[in-house]
Amino acid sequence: MRINCPICGERDSREFHYRGSAKLLDRPAPDAGAEAFYDYVYIRENPTGLNRELWFHDSGCRSWIVAERNVTTHEFFKTELAVDAKRGAK
Amino acid sequence: MVDLIAKTPLADLLPAAAGGLTLTEAAPAAITSIMPFRGKDAACSTALKKAHNVELPAAGHVAGTDSARVVWTGRGQFFLIGDKPASTAVGKIAALTDQTHSWAVMRLEGDDAAAVLERLTPVDLRAGSFFQGQTARTELAHMMSVISKTAKGFEIMVMRSFARTAAHHVLEAMHSVTAQRQIN
Structure with a gap:
């Protein structure tokens, strides 16, 4: 499996660490309440097909990456730096 | 002593x-990690040029010579490797860490x-x-x-x-x- 790092280019998946759903980027506001935080911390979709997820290029450039991956076929469709996904790509 | x-x-x-x-x-006699503050890459490159005669390379590249070279080591991070540690002038616009040993x-x-x-x-x-x-x-x-x-x-x-x-x-x-x- 190879992952296209926005900085390093296509690299072997052994250089990356999987962190889970990209939902982690959408942290609720501090005053959003217990229900919203419960949902943020514990509730995850379990899709077949396309999933938006976080990967860390830990043996490479040490970037957090948002990747769209088909969890059935392991095909990657789109990768971008998490910092761009969060702040808005320039 | x-x-x-x-x-x-x-x-x-x-x-x-x-x-x-x-x-x-x-x-190498000295290795200094350089992490430019946000938006200070160009200023950092200028400061390095002035103090060490080498500029910040692009991602995945090395610039300079054996006596003072800058190696890209990750997102927003570079190592200055050579005879001398990074000048304190660079430290005003980047986080510096001694990595020599x-x-x-x-x-x-x-x-x-x-x-x-x-x-x-x-x-x-x-x-x-x-x-x-x-x-x-x-x-x-x-x-x-x-x-x-x-x-x-x-x-x-x-x-x-x-x-x-x-x-x-x-x-x-x-x-x-x-x-x-x-x-x-």
Whole structure:
């Protein structure tokens, strides 16, 4: 499996660490309440097909990456730096 | 006062050779990590040019000469490697950390150098795809490493605590490649 790092280019998946759903980027506001935080911390979709997820290029450039991956076929469709996904790509 | 003798990370193990391959230790006098503050890359490059006559390279590249070179080591991070630590002028616009004694630096040279690393790292380092002046932060036998192409081969950096393991793996691959060449 190879992952296209926005900085390093296509690299072997052994250089990356999987962190889970990209939902982690959408942290609720501090005053959003217990229900919203419960949902943020514990509730995850379990899709077949396309999933938006976080990967860390830990043996490479040490970037957090948002990747769209088909969890059935392991095909990657789109990768971008998490910092761009969060702040808005320039 | 007692003058202590510093020992380099690979003093007991290197230099070593196998076939036409050599593995030697390069113990740079100073390594400084430079992490430019947000939006200060250009200013940092100018400050480095003024103080060390070298600019910040693009991602995946090395700039400068052996006496003062800057190696890209990750997103927003560079190592100034050479005779002197980074000037305090650079420290005004970037976070500086002394890394001199934290890394083991090796030079692998010889015609088969890429074939040796092929056994240890997933990145394609062959002559047609990895050129002098390029660097890759990648795995070397499951250790994080910085591998740069030099004129005669590669410069390999691993964290000092991995020095013995890294040298062992590279030497083993050197012997393996040499043995295979003798059979073929």
